[in-house]
Amino acid sequence: MKLRRAVITAAGLGTRFLPASKAVPKEMFPVYDKPAIQYVVEEAVAAGIREICIVISADKGAIKQHFGRDRAMELVLAGKGKRQQAGLIRKLAGMARISYVLQREQKGLGHAVLCAERFAGKEAFALLLADDLMYGAANVLTQLDRARRKPDGMALAVEKVSRQMIPSYGIVKIKRGGRGAYDIEDLVEKPRLKDAPSDLGIVGRYILTGEIFKALKRTRPGALGEIQITDALRGYLKDGGNIGAGVFGGTRYDAGDKLGLIKASLEMALRDKMAKGEMRTYLKGLMKKR
Numbered sequence: 001m002k003l004r005r006a007v008i009t010a011a012g013l014g015t016r017f018l019p020a021s022k023a024v025p026k027e028m029f030p031v032y033d034k035p036a037i038q039y040v041v042e043e044a045v046a047a048g049i050r051e052i053c054i055v056i057s058a059d060k061g062a063i064k065q066h067f068g069r070d071r072a073m074e075l076v077l078a079g080k081g082k083r084q085q086a087g088l089i090r091k092l093a094g095m096a097r098i099s100y101v102l103q104r105e106q107k108g109l110g111h112a113v114l115c116a117e118r119f120a121g122k123e124a125f126a127l128l129l130a131d132d133l134m135y136g137a138a139n140v141l142t143q144l145d146r147a148r149r150k151p152d153g154m155a156l157a158v159e160k161v162s163r164q165m166i167p168s169y170g171i172v173k174i175k176r177g178g179r180g181a182y183d184i185e186d187l188v189e190k191p192r193l194k195d196a197p198s199d200l201g202i203v204g205r206y207i208l209t210g211e212i213f214k215a216l217k218r219t220r221p222g223a224l225g226e227i228q229i230t231d232a233l234r235g236y237l238k239d240g241g242n243i244g245a246g247v248f249g250g251t252r253y254d255a256g257d258k259l260g261l262i263k264a265s266l267e268m269a270l271r272d273k274m275a276k277g278e279m280r281t282y283l284k285g286l287m288k289k290r
């Protein structure tokens with residue numbers, strides 16, 4: 001069945017970005033010409049998803065404002081002859097049906113997903129973590145939907161991560177299934193290097209079903225004292241569930257990290273025909289000076 005719904009988690013505190021994230025949600029930081037979270041919403045829309053629930057914390061009203069319709073602004077822009085810009089912000093608000101759910105306490109990613117239970121219901125849905133920006137020829141969610149090995153199964157995207165980054169990720173052990181697909185055999189959240197089952201890290205894209213909520217309700221706090229989605233998936237697996245893996249082959253940026261955000265912005269500028277030439281000249285000059 002076609003994926004209809006997506007949950008995007010954007011309730012994190014943004015402590016790595018303080019003081020910049022004190023008044024502005026980190027998901028609203030621009031990546032070249034758009035706030036980071038807009039890329040994630042556009043990715044879901046590109047996969048044919050029209051119903052999106054963003055899990056936010058109380059101080060993230062700017063996200064709502066960004067995706068909401070602003071007729072007054074459209075009129076002002078149109079009045080000044082800026083029709084293109086007026087069209088741009090109208091299109092932004094009409095991209096998808098976006099609803100919001102509040103995560104009142106920051107108890108972890110698993111807990112944030114649980115907050116979206118009513119929205120998601122029983123059918124399969126996509127989960128996108130707003131910090132992970134994915135750039136590639138193929139849409140990750142469409143690929144992942146194919147990586148689901150059973151109609152009621154789940155799937156997640158994985159990527160090789162460097163040794164030093166292993167303790168920051170959910171790490172999976174996979175085995176080859178039929179038709180060139182992979183099954184997850186085990187997964188562990190933020191393992192110590194010596195306990196890691198492989199160097200394949202979970203990147204922020206999942207296809208989940210209603211079963212995840214049952215598993216989440218049974219999940220106790222794990223790594224960082226938080227309720228982890230990885231632990232809930234492990235519980236689901238141990239109970240006989242099936243999780244497929246899709247190996248992500250594109251470029252991923254960690255927009256939750258200062259350098260990741262700069263890298264994403266630079267590459268987006270270099271991909272823009274209008275900005276490319278100037279950026280290249282600037283970067284070359286900069287490297288000579290350093």
Ligand code: G1P
Nearest residue numbers: 109132169170201202203204230
């Ligand atoms: C979360 C997940 C982790 C995953 C990572 C991908 O961790 O818990 O399993 O590997 O996202 O970005 P976080 O980055 O929120 O610590």
